[in-house]
Amino acid sequence: MTSVIEIKDYTWKYLHTKAPALNGINLMIEEGSFVGIIGPNGAGKTTLAYSIDGLVPGQYNGIKKGTVNVFGKEVEAYGTGELQQVVGVVFSDPEAQFTAMTVEDELVFGMENIGLTIQEIRERLEWVTELTGLGDLLLKPPYEISGGQKQRVALAAVLAMKPKLLILDEPTSMLDPVSRKKIFEVLRILKTEEDNTIVVIEHSLENLVPLADQMILMSDSEIILQDNTSDFFKESGLLLEKGVHPPGALHFFHELSRQGLYDGDYPLTVEQGKNLLRQITQ
Amino acid sequence: MTDKSVYIQVNDLGFSYPDGTEALKEINFEVIEGEFIALIGQNGSGKTTLSKCLNGLYKPTSGDIVVDGLNTKEGTIVQMVKRVGYVFQNPDHQLFNNTCWDEVAYGPRNIELSEDEVKERVDEALIVVGLPEHLYGEHPFFLSKGLRQRVAIASILALRPKVIIVDEPTTGQDIKQSLEIMDFLKNLNEEHGHTVIIITHDMPIVGLYARRVIAMAQARIMADGPTREVFTKADILEKTFLAPPQITQLAQADPSLGFDPGILTVDEMVEQFKGLAK
Numbered sequence: 001m002t003s004v005i006e007i008k009d010y011t012w013k014y015l016h017t018k019a020p021a022l023n024g025i026n027l028m029i030e031e032g033s034f035v036g037i038i039g040p041n042g043a044g045k046t047t048l049a050y051s052i053d054g055l056v057p058g059q060y061n062g063i064k065k066g067t068v069n070v071f072g073k074e075v076e077a078y079g080t081g082e083l084q085q086v087v088g089v090v091f092s093d094p095e096a097q098f099t100a101m102t103v104e105d106e107l108v109f110g111m112e113n114i115g116l117t118i119q120e121i122r123e124r125l126e127w128v129t130e131l132t133g134l135g136d137l138l139l140k141p142p143y144e145i146s147g148g149q150k151q152r153v154a155l156a157a158v159l160a161m162k163p164k165l166l167i168l169d170e171p172t173s174m175l176d177p178v179s180r181k182k183i184f185e186v187l188r189i190l191k192t193e194e195d196n197t198i199v200v201i202e203h204s205l206e207n208l209v210p211l212a213d214q215m216i217l218m219s220d221s222e223i224i225l226q227d228n229t230s231d232f233f234k235e236s237g238l239l240l241e242k243g244v245h246p247p248g249a250l251h252f253f254h255e256l257s258r259q260g261l262y263d264g265d266y267p268l269t270v271e272q273g274k275n276l277l278r279q280i281t282q
Numbered sequence: 283m284t285d286k287s288v289y290i291q292v293n294d295l296g297f298s299y300p301d302g303t304e305a306l307k308e309i310n311f312e313v314i315e316g317e318f319i320a321l322i323g324q325n326g327s328g329k330t331t332l333s334k335c336l337n338g339l340y341k342p343t344s345g346d347i348v349v350d351g352l353n354t355k356e357g358t359i360v361q362m363v364k365r366v367g368y369v370f371q372n373p374d375h376q377l378f379n380n381t382c383w384d385e386v387a388y389g390p391r392n393i394e395l396s397e398d399e400v401k402e403r404v405d406e407a408l409i410v411v412g413l414p415e416h417l418y419g420e421h422p423f424f425l426s427k428g429l430r431q432r433v434a435i436a437s438i439l440a441l442r443p444k445v446i447i448v449d450e451p452t453t454g455q456d457i458k459q460s461l462e463i464m465d466f467l468k469n470l471n472e473e474h475g476h477t478v479i480i481i482t483h484d485m486p487i488v489g490l491y492a493r494r495v496i497a498m499a500q501a502r503i504m505a506d507g508p509t510r511e512v513f514t515k516a517d518i519l520e521k522t523f524l525a526p527p528q529i530t531q532l533a534q535a536d537p538s539l540g541f542d543p544g545i546l547t548v549d550e551m552v553e554q555f556k557g558l559a560k
Contacts, residue, residue, distance in 0.1 A: 042426070148324075148326070174450070174483075176322075176523060177483060177523070248531070249529065261555070261556070270532050273532045
């Protein structure tokens with residue numbers, strides 16, 4: 001497999017801050033993988049996302065050491081707008097990316113800017129509207145719809161450009177549990193049917209954990225834990241210490257294990273948890 | 283009911299926006315002084331609209347809301363802000379002054395209190411929310427989201443409303459910050475006698491803090507009761523597009539295992555497991 005993201009000894013300090021926002025980052029993400037990044041606010045998660053999209057150093061002043069390669073090429077070596085055709089970022093604040101007066105124009109804006117034909121734009125608009133369930137909202141102004149709907153529009157606008165690498169920064173923070181599930185269902189489809197590489201930054205882990213191949217824990221500007229998802233949660237003690245709560249079912253089994261009442265794998269879903277409970281209570 | 287009195291009475295409330303959208307239909311409930319309530323429901327179910335009716339920002343299209351003996355249709359803004367305070371989902375929607383101190387003073391000045399009284403209330407509110415003193419003169423936009431939220435809450439507290447409604451207090455916060463904000467609201471509720479209503483999508487938080495849940499769907503109240511009870515009503519929750527916290531789902535997954543379907547926290551589940559294992 002080829003690596004989509006290859007970061008070596010990367011340190012970034014914003015101009016007016018004392019400490020670096022990212023410190024000694026080494027990271028490889030392979031094509032087609034689904035990666036979850038978690039950690040407390042201020043750990044550097046969003047700056048890492050910006051670094052992969054070229055917003056850092058492109059739009060910010062600061063000092064950079066080390067290298068950030070995306071699709072085999074250093075981020076700064078891409079021409080203006082070139083990197084953004086292969087990397088799509090959905091921001092945690094959807095309003096930060098809105099420019100148009102209707103949801104439909106919002107979805108079309110990006111596609112027009114990468115020079116797609118009208119026919120192609122029509123097809124993708126239909127695809128993405130269906131996928132994210134925005135059919136009824138197309139003619140509404142983006143600032144008049146609810147917070148949750150805004151997040152779906154923000155995601156759809158980025159998806160429409162079909163980026164090979166998709167980075168989502170807290171894409172469901174304003175959503176109710178069912179809409180949250182729907183977004184992750186969209187991500188599951190992208191993972192299994194479209195072969196995208198997907199990086200998700202999240203605080204709420206219930207939906208992320210069953211999908212992620214790999215998890216990364218960031219704290220104080222560094223990556224402090226990185227592993228495949230089931231091995232990652234064996235370190236739940238460290239996660240809790242860093243203020244990250246594993247999903248309820250997993251947390252329960254970790255607590256049993258900590259108290260010497262259980263010795264085995266942790267469940268990633270309620271279903272797995274139920275089966276494990278059946279085994280150990282028999 | 284209890285020895286505490288009904289503070290808010292909502293009778294057959296209906297509300298429509300000027301474009302005809304019916305945002306609230308046939309809403310009936312009471313809020314007793316000292317309650318800690320979570321208002322939950324899908325995006326667009328009417329939670330925020332209901333809050334804005336409770337503090338008199340929106341007047342009912344039909345039915346009535348009586349807050350501490352005052353009908354919201356008749357209450358003036360000054361009367362209402364002393365009764366029910368509403369903290370916006372996004373603190374940036376309500377912060378606009380140049381310093382945190384002025385931000386918090388804005389409300390009290392508007393209800394025409396004397397400068398001495400304003401000062402007393404602002405200092406008190408800022409102490410309650412725990413904003414470090416060296417930040418009083420700072421511009422709110424230089425603070426983190428968590429601190430901005432505290433300033434927003436302080437600006438409401440300074441009006442000393444009996445009821446505080448906080449719209450999505452934990453959105454965009456990590457778990458540690460979320461627990462801090464919720465512990466703070468719990469303290470307002472238990473130590474300072476405020477009735478607290480939170481609007482949230484975070485079910486584990488509801489399980490940990492709220493004693494009563496009101497679940498809304500499609501402009502109506504679908505369930506209203508003690509948290510444990512509401513979370514066991516799977517059929518109703520499905521209608522409201524909600525799900526209980528994952529730990530509650532695990533407890534309910536196989537009834538033959540014998541766990542109480544109303545379990546709300548990991549610790550409760552561990553305790554029960556020990557009991558069942560004996």
